[in-house]
Amino acid sequence: MVDITHKNNTLRVATAQAIVKTSSENTIAMIKNNEIPKGNVFEMAKAAGLLGVKKTPDLLPDCHPLPIEYTGIDYEIDGLNIIISMTVKTIYKTGVEVEAMHGASIVALTMYDMLKPVDKGVEISTIKLLQKTGGKSSFKAPKE
Template sequence: MSEFTHFNEQGRAKMVDISAKEITVRTARAKTSIQVTKEVYEKITNHEIGKGDVLSVAQVAGIMAAKQTSNVIPMCHPIPIKGVDIEFEWEKSDSTYILLISSTVKTKGSTGVEMEALTSASISALTVYDMCKAVDKGMVIGPTYLVEKTGGKSGDFIREDIMS
């Protein structure tokens, strides 16, 4: 495993200097999920949540979050986002309803977009929670994880465990 790069010689936090890194196309895909009750599932899918179309709002929130990641993650570089795509898929078994959320973020730059993809997926799930909490406050978010990333000096990463 690499050494941590966000510390200076005095052991204090620093933003990594990426000025010498090569500009390449970089992508990252992250996933999360939110487990909801049957009632919440039905209200979302039947567009009966009073705050509006839950998945549409969560999608826009996730896109906005990707673009604002450097404002909430202190050592994240502000980067030019070239694309964000968020996908939703329902998984049902017995009385369990899980909304799977996948966020793919793309840039052309000198640093990756893993944090943007993770933030985007997380904020999408939090938006679902916010919009549905009047119906049920017991929703469970997670796990949240990086599925894959491409580009950059460290090369490609593909999660190979059962979560991908």
């Protein structure tokens, strides 16, 4: 694990994206109409994601435990795809990119698990960092 004892606290913000690809318009309609039998997909996946962000250092060996000071989730439906944006903030010595990516993956996996009974063709695609600020270098993913 990288030694960060000599570093200073700064505000760090990271936004990661995960995309859940469904295979039918019916799935998207059921989600919108809150008809998925296991519950409200957006709300339950949000709860799982908020918890998941906090568990990142329990799962990734080199990841420093740090004070998560904000977590927010946005959903956007784009055709058959659900685009998840997970933003995490801390004031600490190291960034929250991996926390945001892990949180986004847990949101996506919870959706997969909830949608599985009604759509066998769901995939998770493109878990990536969209943006980070704070720290030595900022980053913004290029437009596609």
